[in-house]
Amino acid sequence: MSNLVFKSASDLVELLQKGEVSSVQLTQAFLDRIEKLNPAINAFLHVSAEGALATAAEVDRRRAAGENLPELAGLPIAVKDNLTTVDAPTTAGSKILEGWVPQYDATVVSLLRAQLMPILGKTNMDEFAMGSSTENSAFGPTGNPWALDRIPGGSGGGSAAAVGAFLAPLAIGSDTGGSIRYPASMTGTVGVKPTYGAVSRYGLIALGSSLDQIGPVSRTVLDGALLQDVIAGHDKHDSTSLPATLGSMTEAAKNGDLKGVRVGVIKQLQGEGFQAGVQARFDEAIDLLTAAGAQIVEVDCPSFEHAIAAYYLILPAEASSNLAKFDSVRFGLRVTPDGNPTIERVMAATREAGFGPEVKRRIIMGTFALSSGSYDAYYGSAQKIRTLIQRDFAKAFELADVLVSPTAPTTAFKIGEKNEDPLAMYLNDIATIPANLAGIPGISLPIGTADEDGLPVGIQFLAPAMQDARLYQVGAALESILVNKWGKDMAHFAQAGTMAAPASEAN
Amino acid sequence: MSEITPDLVRHLAGLARIDVTDAEVSRFTEQLSLIVDSMASIKAAVQGDVPATSHPIPMSNVFREDVVEPSLSQQEALSGAPDSADGRFRVHAILDEE
Amino acid sequence: MAKAELMDYAKALEMFEVVIGLEVHVELNTKTKMFCGCANEFGSEPNTNVCPICLGLPGSLPAVNKRAVESAISIGLALGCDIAPTGRFARKNYFYPDLAKNFQTSQYDEPIAFDGSIDVEVPSGNSYTVNIERAHMEEDAGKLTHVGGSTGRIQGAEYSLVDYNRAGVPLIEIVTKPVYGTGSEAPELAAAYVRTIREIVKALNVSDARMERGNVRCDANVSLRLHGAEKLGTRTETKNVNSLRSIERTVRYEIQRQAAILAKGGTITQETRHWHEDKGITSSGRPKSDADDYRYFPEPDLVPVQPSHDLIETLRAALPEKPADRRKRLQAEWSFADLEFRDVVNAGLLDQIEEAVAAGSSPQAARKWYTGEIARLANAEDKDISELAVTPAHVAELQTLVDSGKLNDRLAREVLTYVLAGEGTPGAIVAARGLEVVNDDGALIAAIDAALASQPDVIDAIREGRMQAAGAVIGAVMKAMKGSADAARVRELLIQKANQ
Secondary structure: OOHHHHHOOHHHHHHHHOOOOOOHHHHHHHHHHHHHHHHHOOOOOOOOOOHHHHHHHHHHHHHHHOOOOOOOOOOOOEEOOOOOEOOOOOOOOHHHHHHOOOOOOOHHHHHHOOOOOEEEEEEOOOOOOOOOOOOEEEEOOEEOOOOOOOOOOOOHHHHHHHHOOOOOEEEEEEOOOOOOOHHHHOOOOEEEEEEOOOOOOOOEOOOOOOOOEEEEOOHHHHHHHHHHHHEOOOOOOOOOOOEEEEEEEEHHOOOOOOOOOOEEEEEEOOOOOOOOHHHHHHHHHHHHHHOOOOOOEEEOHHHHHHHHHHHHHHHHHHHHHHHHHHHOOOOOOOOOOOOOOOOOHHHHHHHHHOOOHHHHHHHHHHHHHOOOOHHHHHHHHHHHHHHHHHHHHHHHHOOOOEEEEOOOOOOOOEEOOOOOOHHHHHHHOOOOOHHHHHOOOOOEEEEOOOOOOEEEEEEEEEEEOOOHHHHHHHHHHHHHHHHHHOOHHHHHOOOOOOOOOOOOOOO | OOOOOHHHHHHHHOOOOOOHHHHHHHHHHHHHHHHHHHHHHHHHHHOOOOOOOOOOOOOOEEOOOOOOOOOOOOOHHHHOOOOOEEEEEEEEEOOOOO | OOOOOOHHHHHHHHEEEEEEEEEEEEEEEEEEOOOOOOOOOOOOOOOOOOOOOOOOOOOOOEEHHHHHHHHHHHHHHOOOOOOOOOOOOOOEEEOOOOOOOOEEOOOOOOOEEEEEEEEEEEOOOOOOEEEEEEEEEEEEEEEEEEOOOOOOOOOOOEEEEEEEEOOEEEEEEEEOOOOOOOOOHHHHHHHHHHHHHHHHHHHHHHOOHHHHHHHHEEEEEEEEOOOOOOOOOOOOOEEEOOOOOHHHHHHHHHHHHHHHHHHOOOOOOEEEEEEEOOOOEEEEEEEEOOOOOOOOOOOOOOEEEOOOOOHHHHHOOOOEEEEEEEEHHHHHHHOOOOOHHHHHHOOOOOHHHHHHHOOOOOHHHHHHHHHHHHHHHHHHHHHHHHHOOOEEEEHHHHHHHHOOOOOOOHHHHHHHHHHHHOOOOOHHHHHHHHOOOOOHHHHHHHHHHHHHOOHHHHHHHHHHHOOOHHHHHHHHHHHHHOOOOHHHHHHHHHHHHOOO
């Protein structure tokens, strides 16, 4: 019955609801696969076998007793390690939080528990979500299920790899500059960054407070919709959370349609700087959209030229302030130098030992951007670029219902290939960053593999703020067209024997 | 000609309470110079009357009623503390005057 | 600490013009903290009124206390301020163990209230207009206790303990514009200003305003410049001066200290200083340095505050009477002469007398007690009247006992000392100690006879109209009765005897 792990979340939900499979059975299947494969892929930092099975058992008991259960009850899920969980350590991929068990659950985690979803464990990530390859984790990189010596993307490489390697049917990620969408593109999975404020950030270890958003990681668009419907909603603990819900994403995903949809191709996000194989799959996808009745237009967003600069000023600035709380006093690592150190010395030594180089670099950068004398030229200017980016999007959305671009400029590169050059690493996010600056939602879904390396390519759709449903509607439609065209789903492009390839049904 | 100098990097690291080695200072100076230079264009790009956006989705007046909610217990509060005594967090001597 | 040289005060004012600026922090009396639902309570067990938010745990987010915002607006209105159509919170970034997030959520360039003014009266009767720069919302830090070392202060401590119960308690910071033209009355104005702020926030019922509990804290900025100079001199800031008397003394001290330096051709270091009540001096703290680069930026976790016109007008309509108006009313109600009333105001006794009157005392009696015996006793112990254990209700009760003849003045004063010692209410003390005036004429006559036995000439003297002679006998009787006789009655009886 280990073939269960290859089924989509929506299929598994049906089996669970029909009683054809028990939650314990299902949870155990994933736990077994995790035990077997995680050592090599390092997607999970912590596995909560006991807790997951206990929840699963409770679901089975209550279902047998004929109780009405939440929609996704009994369906296991993985959670990125920057969301607080009271029953598992929460490290945000950092030594400074190694072993820290939080005193409270993140709101999203509470929602998952209310759904009675067994939480399989916490997934690996770039330290404090700073990075796009998961190589910045203090606990080792995560491999790409398609090729373990390649990056799975970041910062949420663990969640994407877990889902891509069938270690979990669904996962929770967070996206600040592309940390859900970029790994989705690298691993041939689906990832969504909802509108800023659609999902509560309470309990999400903050990186860039005005940019962070929690979202679903899945293998199909419908699966992502099911999850977003569970985790989205107003939270009184998060003052930036939207007052009203955005409607049913599930309904939108079930009603995928491209007829008459105006699709805006972003001039600045294609062509030069994009890998040939990526551009090729993207162009084909555009043709498919046209064939399905969509209207393709070109939109011009000149301020995107400054998006990376603005992002890498705003983000480090907010992060430098958000990470000040890691000071050895109330939680986390404490390093005490010899002699009679003062608290200032203890703080400085702790942060030196506890933070990795990328984190230190960004904190220093952020401190610079905010310091008196620099504020106007840097942070202040960056916040104005943000306004220009919002204006460009507003203009573009007058001409188009959704915008489109390749999610990433390249396919998955090798682990170690780019980490000496932070600037080069920053360019990975060129297509994903604008959405975070503007607060609008975006989705990445797989559109095939690149000819030159056989690795996944992703397409990104963007919608106006609050119009997340459009992403699921358009995404589901395209996904359906592609699966029909291929005669199989994306995972079947993976080489046999890799973790991304579903084992043969004959097992 | 970059504004980022080793002295500045040391000063910033001090403000941020992070010890840095000499090797780190040189590495950061070089990397941050590159990064900051690449950003030189943005100040020019926002000439004119462009307002800043600090919140991507405009909202205002989000408040909480002045009603007491359950607190953590003292034990829970201290549960992550590297060191505590008498129900309080314990830290090494503070250099500055209060 | 070497003792600084001080110039004679009058000379300092001759040479220099004084400019002061005051920052007052008011702790609100909301039920919960500024950004979380923990109780805003004094005296709880350490770290029991804390939660992920005020402890600064990773992932926590602030949520703004509506009542705190309304209190801030009320304070702003009472200070004659404009209320900002859009106010924003900002982060003030610095590291300190009592600051859970190592930034304080405060307000920077978009405070909730700005540009106000209030009139402040000083003991001489002069009135000054103090312009208010701004009033803004922020949160308090936790409490540090320094252990080891000899003084319990930070220097020499081995380690420190942190209690975050106070962290996150709402504060309103009120900043004045520089105050000019106060001449020699700068110290008095500073104290009177803070007293006025206290009156305002108490009348608004937004703060308990108890300075001894840190509900109202003052930072005093002082600078000097030559008369007629345009540029402001370098200022020092003396932080956390926590009683009205200390404020006055601090300002006076700084004027004298700075004048001495400037007169010698020296320069003032721009720095934070600390007032030492025991030694009566200010001492140097940290010099202002780059470390004070607070890197303010708009708080991304909170959205702007845009008070509606309706809300502002509702709060405005609910403002209590202005302190100046209240004073006029009370002076009229109590029928005090100008000098009498000013004494009361200068001594900060308005509330007490008002309460004593409410408890049944006559205004004059209350005034006599407070400005007389109670003030004397406070001075003797070098304390503020507010620190003594006697309440306005006690005073009213005491006066009632005197009025009813149960106590005479001397006994009443004795009872007062027992009240101050914490023995209870006047009535209880009189009963427990049996201190009533002796009204028994028989006992009095017996005492008079005993006194006359050793002073027989007094009767003749009285008969001859030399009434002063009575004094010796009355004195002797009072002594014998240990003061519990009513001197007037003794005199009456003595005269009756003489006329028999």
